[in-house]
Amino acid sequence: MAKAMLIDVSKCIGCRACQVACKEWHDLPAEETTNRGTYENSPDLSADTWTKIIFKEHGNDGALRWLFRKHQCMHCTDSACVNVCPTGALQRHPTLGFVTYDRNKCSGCGYCVEFCPFGIPRMDRESNKLLGTGLMGGKCDFCIDRVSHGLEPACAKACPSGAIKYGEWEDLVAEGKQRVKVLKEKHPDANFYGEHELGGLHMLYVLDERPEVYDLPVDPQMPAAATALNVGEWTGVGLGLLVGAGMLGAVILARARMIEKKKEESAEG
Amino acid sequence: MQKAEKEKGFWASIVEPIGDIIATLIHDALFDDPGRPGVKRFSLQARVFHWTIAGLVILMGITGLILFVPGWGAIALAGWTRIIHRLCAYAFGVVLVLYFITYPKASLAFIKEAFTWKKEDIGWLKAATDYYTGGEESKMPAQGHINPGQNLWQLITIVCGVIFFVTGAILCFAKGAVSPAVFQWSLFTHALAFIIGSSMLIVHAVLGALHPRMSESLRSMITGKVSEEYAKSHYGKWYEEISKQL
Numbered sequence: 277m278a279k280a281m282l283i284d285v286s287k288c289i290g291c292r293a294c295q296v297a298c299k300e301w302h303d304l305p306a307e308e309t310t311n312r313g314t315y316e317n318s319p320d321l322s323a324d325t326w327t328k329i330i331f332k333e334h335g336n337d338g339a340l341r342w343l344f345r346k347h348q349c350m351h352c353t354d355s356a357c358v359n360v361c362p363t364g365a366l367q368r369h370p371t372l373g374f375v376t377y378d379r380n381k382c383s384g385c386g387y388c389v390e391f392c393p394f395g396i397p398r399m400d401r402e403s404n405k406l407l408g409t410g411l412m413g414g415k416c417d418f419c420i421d422r423v424s425h426g427l428e429p430a431c432a433k434a435c436p437s438g439a440i441k442y443g444e445w446e447d448l449v450a451e452g453k454q455r456v457k458v459l460k461e462k463h464p465d466a467n468f469y470g471e472h473e474l475g476g477l478h479m480l481y482v483l484d485e486r487p488e489v490y491d492l493p494v495d496p497q498m499p500a501a502a503t504a505l506n507v508g509e510w511t512g513v514g515l516g517l518l519v520g521a522g523m524l525g526a527v528i529l530a531r532a533r534m535i536e537k538k539k540e541e542s543a544e545g
Numbered sequence: 546m547q548k549a550e551k552e553k554g555f556w557a558s559i560v561e562p563i564g565d566i567i568a569t570l571i572h573d574a575l576f577d578d579p580g581r582p583g584v585k586r587f588s589l590q591a592r593v594f595h596w597t598i599a600g601l602v603i604l605m606g607i608t609g610l611i612l613f614v615p616g617w618g619a620i621a622l623a624g625w626t627r628i629i630h631r632l633c634a635y636a637f638g639v640v641l642v643l644y645f646i647t648y649p650k651a652s653l654a655f656i657k658e659a660f661t662w663k664k665e666d667i668g669w670l671k672a673a674t675d676y677y678t679g680g681e682e683s684k685m686p687a688q689g690h691i692n693p694g695q696n697l698w699q700l701i702t703i704v705c706g707v708i709f710f711v712t713g714a715i716l717c718f719a720k721g722a723v724s725p726a727v728f729q730w731s732l733f734t735h736a737l738a739f740i741i742g743s744s745m746l747i748v749h750a751v752l753g754a755l756h757p758r759m760s761e762s763l764r765s766m767i768t769g770k771v772s773e774e775y776a777k778s779h780y781g782k783w784y785e786e787i788s789k790q791l
Contacts, residue, residue, distance in 0.1 A: 360732075362613040383611065383618030390728055411622060501729035508733060509613065512740035519744045523751040526678050531757045533679025 278373035279423065281432060282448040283346050284482040285490065286459055286466075287439035290315070290329055290344040297434035298327045301419060321347065323400035323413020327431060334489055345481070345490045346431070346440065349396045349416035351375050353475030354498050357388035357397060359506040365412075373445065373478050374418040382411045387505070393474065393496035418478070445478065452482045459484050474498060569767050583770035584787060591651075592769055594644050598637070605633045606743060634713055641706075658691075659699040666693035677758060687781025698749050705742035708734060 295318075299306065304324045309317055316331035327348035334341045351374045357366045358375060365381035366388060368374075388397040389412070400413035419429035427433070428442040441448065452468050459466035463484040470477035473496055481487075487494050587595075608630040611621045620626060645652045669686065670693050676685055691699070712735040715723060723731075754763045761775045776784040 363615040363618050365618070381615060381618055383613075383621040385612040385621070387732065390725065390732065499726065499729050501726065501733045505729075505733045505736060508736055508740065512736070515740060515744050516747070519747050523748055527751060527755050527757070530677060530679035534757050537679070 277371070278445040278478065280443065280445040280448045280478045280480050281429065282441040282443070282452050282480045282482065284439050284441070284452070284455060285343065285345050286482060286484045287437045288329070288344040288346065289437050290331060290342070291436065292329050293434040293436060294346060294431035294440060295325070295328055297430040299325070301422070301430035302326065321396065321398055323398050326414060326416045330491060332489065334485060343485065343490065348479065349375060350394050350470070351416070351418060351478035352473070353477070355474070356391040356393060356498050356502040359498070359502045360387040360391045362387065362509060369420070372423065374420065376420060377412065377415060377417060379411055379414070384411050386412070388412060391499050391502045393493060393499070445476070448480055452480050455482045566767055583772050584776045584784070585769060586765045586771050586776070587769045589769065590648065592766055594640070595766055597640055601633045601637045601640070602746070605630055605637070606739070608633070609739060631717065638710065655699065656703060659696060659703050666696070669693045670697065677752070677756065682778055688779065688783065690780060690783045692780070698745060701742065701745045705738045708738040712738070
């Protein structure tokens with residue numbers, strides 16, 4: 277059964293315990309950043325920062341609201357990155373539904389960066405500055421090592437306010453929609469995000485404002501070129517083998533027939 | 546001792562023909578031997594151009610393909626394959642432009658020829674399957690300097706070359722300047738050109754180097770000459786023309 281995380285932004289207090297827990301569990305180094313006049317830090321996802329809280333100052337009829345949203349890989353069911361990944365480094369987990377990433381298979385082509393509708397993957401170009409290449413630095417892996425051993429993901433475990441909840445996808449969808457109903461009384465724009473987007477996200481959001489307020493794309497789509505590239509790769513392999521085998525067959529057949537003809541001619545002559 | 550000799554014999558059987566080709570090519574490139582028997586088919590500059598492009602294309606093909614082959618990813622990660630890929634692409638452009646500037650007439654004729662198609666050419670292509678699987682040579686109509694199959698290859702090299710060049714330039718220089726969709730479709734089209742181009746390159750290489758029907762094809766691209774019998778049987782019209790000139 278597919279698992280998911282439900283992120284209820286209305287419960288998030290912006291403490292960033294999830295960010296720290298993520299770094300801690302995955303042994304990711306801290307990054308030095310500069311003061312940009314905001315409590316939001318790190319400024320962006322990176323090769324070593326797989327999740328972060330986005331801080332928003334949202335004006336609503338003169339009343340300023342401070343909004344927080346946990347940002348990371350959305351683990352789409354129709355995942356563009358998996359479609360374009362040529363080496364199989366990015367894959368969909370067959371039962372749990374997450375998008376997994378295997379560094380050992382990655383060729384660093386960077387297609388996932390170009391095709392992700394949410395703009396999540398980051399390349400670790402720092403590791404090879406001279407040539408400007410490197411692995412995809414990594415992305416949220418849904419704590420696959422914890423989850424597959426019956427533990428909840430590190431961020432969900434660390435969250436003190438219950439804004440991150442881990443569980444069965446169906447259960448969390450039902451729970452999230454229920455919560456949206458409650459929130460609607462105070463926030464008319466409240467909505468549930470992730471049930472239908474890209475075949476269903478495995479990061480589900482309860483939002484108290486419209487998705488665009490939280491920098492989430494409205495109705496994200498699988499890029500058509502991603503599907504084309506996926507089909508093209510397999511067609512290419514098939515065509516290459518077919519042409520190679522065909523030509524080899526032609527050479528062998530032609531040689532045999534031409535030798536036979538020569539024999540006939542010499543027998544006649 | 547005996548075993549060691551045997552092994553050497555095996556490798557020599559592979560290396561020697563290749564060495565022979567390279568040595569002949571270099572020799573003929575340096576000394577355009579007019580004494581060699583046969584009919585002149587390819588000029589020296591055309592042969593040098595052909596093998597320069599061939600080398601660059603094969604290097605680019607391999608360094609590009611590395612990104613796509615599971616298990617080869619580690620090679621691409623070191624980064625030098627990408628550098629080779631790009632350097633070859635720049636060299637490819639420079640070589641093309643230089644050749645065009647130096648031999649504009651021949652280049653334009655080449656392009657014009659590739660886009661010139663007659664009705665009977667399609668008929669030839671249909672009959673080619675039997676021809677290349679050992680069918681009667683006499684059944685095929687007499688051809689000019691190249692046959693329609695070779696003309697098709699010329700057309701594909703031009704079309705794929707242009708696609709590679711345009712999409713490659715976008716991927717190389719226009720990241721961020723074009724919309725994500727344009728960049729994504731450039732990636733796809735670059736890969737598509739590779740699929741079409743490399744498939745046809747297999748056909749070209751096998752026909753040119755291995756196929757018994759085209760027995761003098763590889764040699765002619767190295768030495769520049771074919772025997773009179775070969776010219777007569779494969780390119781009848783062309784042979785008539787050059788016989789008149791002689």
